[in-house]
Amino acid sequence: MEFLRPATWDEALAAKAEFPTALPISGGTDVMVEMNFDVHRPSAILDLNRITELRQWEITDGVVRLGASVPYARIINELSEPLPGLALAAHTVGSPQIRNRGGVGGNLGGASPAGDAHPALLAAGRDVFVEVASAARGTRMIAIDDFYVGVKRNSMEKDELILRVHIPVADGPQQFSKIGTRNAMVIAVCAFGFALHPKNGTVGTGIGSAAPTPRRAVAAEEFLQGVLAERGLWESGDLLGAEVIQQFGELVKAAASPIDDVRGTADYRRHSLAVMARRTLTWTWNDYSKQIRSAA
Amino acid sequence: MSTRTIQGQKNLQDIRTGSPDGIGGSPLRPDGTLKVKGEFAYSSDLWHEDMLWGMALRSPHPRANILSVDISEAVKTPGVYAVLTHDDIPGAKFYGLEIQDQPALAKDKVRYHGEAIAIVAADHPETARRAVKKIKVEYEVLTPIVTEEQCLNPEVYGYVHEPHEFKSHGHGNICHSQKLVSGLGVTDEVRAMADVIVKGEYEVGMQDQAFLGPESGLAVPSEDGGMDLYVATQWLHVDRQQIAPVLGIPEEKLRLTLAGVGGAFGGREDLSMQIHACLLAQRTGKPVKIVYARDESFFGHVHRHPAKMYYEHGATRDGKLVYADARIVLDGGAYASASPAVVGNAASLGHGPYVIPNVRMDAIALYSNNPSCGAMRGFGAVQACFGYETQMDKLAVALDMDPVELRQLNAMSEGDYMPTGQMIDSPAPVAELLQRVKDMPLPPPLDLTNLDVRTLPGALSNTTHGEGVVRGIGYSVGIKNVGFSEGFDDYSTARVRLEVIGGEPVAMVHTAMAEVGQGGITVHAQIARTELGVEQVTIHPANTEVGSAGSTSASRQTYMTGGAVKYAAEAVAQALIEKGRKRYGWTHNDLSLIGGKVVSESAGALVSMVDLLGDDAIDLTREHHHRPTVPFDKETGQGFGHVQYTFCANRAVVDVDVELGLVKVVELTAAQDVGKALNPLSVVGQIQGGCTQALGLAVMEEIIVKDGKVRNASFTDYLIPTILDVPPIPVDILELPDPNAPYGLRGVGEAPTVSATPSIVAAIRQATGIALNRIPVRPEHLTGTL
Ligand SMILES: Cc1cc2nc3c(=O)[nH]c(=O)nc-3n(C[C@H](O)[C@H](O)[C@H](O)COP(=O)(O)OP(=O)(O)OC[C@H]3O[C@@H](n4cnc5c(N)ncnc54)[C@H](O)[C@@H]3O)c2cc1C
8 A cells, every 4th residue: 555645735626637536634633533434445545644635724804714634622712703603513523532634634635424514515505616626627616515426425536635624714603503412422313503694694514324415405595594584584673483493493404314223213313403493593593692782 | 372473561560669569559550551542452452473363254133044155256365364254163163151062263144243154364454354255155044033922932933943953941932040939939929918009110221331441352373283362351261261272172272362452341251353353363374363344343242232121019008018020031141041041130130239129030041043242241230220220219109108217127137038039148237328329419400600511411413502401310229249150160370489589588479360440450460569569560461371260350350369369378378477487497477478577467577578588489370269159040040149249339420301302410429348459549440431331331322223233233333321411420349348258359350230210210200200111211211202
């Protein structure tokens, strides 16, 4: 097995072009487990750990440009304000050891429907982009809605690597909830990310582990956006009312297409998604109304 | 022992502690710091120059005929030294703990998912792995026999072991059975004496020992045609007894030494890689190491028997039990393993620590094409306790009584009789233990103003900020036997040597006891200090150069091997005193060894041990046999079957998110009588660990098997409690001596594993109002989404 250790981003892209079957490794928290279980026997491993760009983040024009290898622990410590949903999701990932190693790039690279970053990224809005690059064609931006294409499959080409993710700085409250059958270190039975985007009057949702890919609950978003606009709730911050919350939960539930597996039944996933949707909506809306009222 | 360099063998040898702590103290464990710092050498760290790596090919099918095995491609792989199948075994083809029904390598058929068919030795684990993949097996896949209905109708669904090859005590697909009747049994007349009757069907899933150190060991062939085996196991001598015949060598030529054990909990009572490594070493003439990967480990050891149980209890209006009836069906899987003993425990302990005038019980273990089940902490008693304790709660509801008072009203105590007719002839403070957990202060209610999500169900998963959270409290009590039962003489041997080293008297304790993490070596040193009045104690590596120590299981090691150490040390002390009498003509009758001196109670210190011993060493070996027991009568279950009984009571406090079905155990209290706490810190550790494993069974731990196939052979999906799942576990220890036991002690390790699970389920039941007749309780059970 070849072990490639490029020192720069360009070298990494060149190596990936030359060895398209080389398996990139960042934190290794998925790669090493899969090799251990004999899922892959790659011909080559492409170690990305020497590339400094991947471990950096910056905020420009209200957008966080998050390096693919910035570990979850740093997202929690350094980015909880601009990216509250992603930071909450990061909190639920594995254990301290895993959060010190793993990052969003690896989550996206694996594209597991159970990856915890995905619902948070989807909820963060339609203008979240994954910036990928290849030696041959340079950089391109993949909209998060176009990124997940199948079970553990994303829309990247064989010669591409993930450089960073562009996520707008939160302009409203965001939440993330995940069901696991123990209280830590657990793969999601299902997960839900939710964000209010008062600036453009939209809301964002993300469903994890309840469909072949992470997905948005589009009908739920549209329903809620409609209610918020029609009733002038963005301006008033008034109570949503039980019916709206209930209906939102039902629509989130309807957006999922889960299966029965060892981690949980499809019925439970649907049920718990509705509960999480109602709760996260309630928490974010309470926070939002407080903000409105204290501003008034 | 081989003189070649063996890495990973030094830990136990170098253990020496200068602490004055004898029994009743809590000296530091010699292995503790090493383990915490990651410096302890486990069996998986063993290494030998020139060694090969062994690996097994395992069946992907739970039931199939093997039509052919083609090893030609595998053998040709460069770096491969041997590929062996059933036909290459030089000696006995079958082995087993009690019943030799398990092939060392499958022949003609496989009976469970993961059964080993062929083994490979290669110069690198990766080479071995590739070679294993090149072995071609042609299977005729058969429908597995997996349900009770299928097992009990072999004419329709088939035999796991065909009648002509059947080796167990049962028949058809029944591996073992035990009936029990006491008083008038359970008849319509008896039922008519009860004012209230409660019934229930209960189910226990397949729990795993989930030890962290995977099965591993190193077999080193010796020049005399024998073998040295370094291995993590629970019982060196019974391993040897099973391995030697398969290798076709006499037992004396097979020498076992204990390697660092990373947990056991019963899962190392059966053989795993031992025979395979030895066969490969024998064939190649080279040392062979085998280390299981985690997934292989789940296939490589037996699990806790899943159970289906029917219980019925009748009581008078004021809560006195009139009768109890039960049928317990344990799924033993493909091979017998410890099934007979598990059935014996389920039958004899399955009605709990209660006085019940009329009892009936029918317990069986099935053969099936599910994974083999055998020993796991508390076996037989764990499953039953969930049944009878759930029944007690049901009865309390039916009678509108306090569940603790109901239990206390029926609790057994010293002088009462077990349903087996055995009198409880030492303290049995069942009612008192319940009272103690009940009287402990309750944890404060949830404080939602100072919210810390880590304290809520779901914890950092952030599923609730208090919504849906309901608190519940539950109680339970359980009974477990200590030591091997039903006529088994599981004696222990200890060798104690006393000599002067570096101007100080030093004791050396040599036993074959497997230190699996229970703290046995610490206790041995404490005993030697107490009996011999020395400070320095060395623990010899555990091996087969000394006699058997029995198994590190059944809560028995401190009782049995600790007892043997005591007797050997007493003999050494006597011998030393005799020496003094001869030399100095002492006539005192009040001599003992204290603080490195021979001391007379009346005349004070007489001579230092250093002077008395001079250059001599006193080196004596003693066996400790517990009082004899007898097998239970097959039909009536009567008989003096158990050595000792042990009891634990628990109170669980849980918070349940009733909407999401997520559980946070807030506190789990335990009260246990330990007779005498030889090492109080270890005792508390055992009780807390036992409670934790019980918590796992209550709310998460289960090997999921579908159509005979294991679906979650990994720690990704076989979940065990994390630090956020384990609550504070306050422990209240009672020390009521058992006159039959060394120092009056009572085995500790298993009782809390038996008793704690039902208390947690009871607490969840109280919070949710849902019946919960199956464990582990899953969120689906609590939300009606199964
Ligand atoms: C004990 C444990 C617990 C875990 N718990 C969770 C959990 O709770 N939630 C969760 O979501 N995940 C969990 N995981 C999985 C894992 O930690 C995450 O998916 C993590 O985000 C992976 O990041 P990484 O940097 O370690 O990825 P790696 O393992 O290095 O890579 C993962 C995949 O991404 C590819 N890749 C990595 N970087 C790039 C790049 N820059 N460009 C292109 N492809 C790339 C790799 O080739 C590979 O396919 C857990 C893992 C373990 C071992």
